[in-house]
Amino acid sequence: MTQQRLLKGLQFFAVVVFTAAAIVLIQRLGVAQLRxxxxxxxxxxxxxxxxxxxxxxxxxALPGTAYAILAGGLLGFNQGVAVICCADICSCSLSFWLSRRYGRNLVKRLVGEGFMYRIDTFSQRHLERNFFLMTGCLMTGFFDFVCYGVGLTKAPWGRFIPALVISIALSNPPFVALGAGILEGGTRLLVFALLGVFGLAVVTYFVQRRDATA
Structure with a gap:
């Protein structure tokens, strides 16, 4: 638990430092010059x-949400969504494959023993039997752990990939829009981003509630 708390603290610290640095850079250069x-x-x-x-x-263990916001701020909404979605499809597919091919021991080396309990939790929830639950879990902030967890189950590629694509298409645009809206001052983008983030929070709540009552 000590290692887990330390990693969480480092993750929070990294996000704070990253956000502060971005704000300082924007204030010094301005949005137009930064772009x-x-x-x-x-x-x-x-x-x-x-x-x-x-x-x-x-x-x-590394923070990922900040990069989606950064992509929207630096690249704009369209290019930012494309980059983040491509990165997620490639990385999540790799995580699933590594977990399926090499098993729990390699996953433990990659994520650390302190985070294996999350992966074990997802692998034991029988996500392979419920496509919609798998998709919902992939839309939460723990989607990186979910990919490893599903890889440890008997879920086939043909079921994992569609769930992954749907979850990425629904969960990434709000965070990219948040970055683009903040820097560009776009009211529509900000409204879309906030509604999207709220929707993802609702999905996370119901997924966690289902897990608690299972």
Missing amino acids: SQVEQWGVWAPVGIFLLRFTSVVIP
Whole structure:
């Protein structure tokens, strides 16, 4: 439990530092100049965000939500959604495959023993029998753990991939829109983002409630 609390504390600290640095950078450069700087980086800006998001999913101890917000702020909504969704499809598929191919021992090395209880919890919930429950779990903030957990079950690729694609299509746009709306001052994007985040919170609540009563 001590290791788990330490990792949670480091994760929270990383998110705070990352957010503070982004705010300072925006205040110093301004949105227009920041976007201009990003354009000068060319393809390396989306590639960098792709790698950050990809790594944060394969190694769940790293924060991932901040990168979705960052993608919206730096790349805009359309490109930001494309980058984050591609990163999630690739990383989640890899997590599922690693878990299915090499089993629990490799997963423990990647995520640490302190986080294995989450993966074991998802693997023991018989998600492979309920497509909608699997999709709902993949829409929560623990989707990276869910991918490893489902990989430890007998769920086939043909059932996992559609659930993954649906969950990514529904859960990523609100967070990317939040970043784009904050920096661009777009009221519609912010309203969409807040409604989407609220919807995801509702899904998470019902998934956790079902788990508690199971």
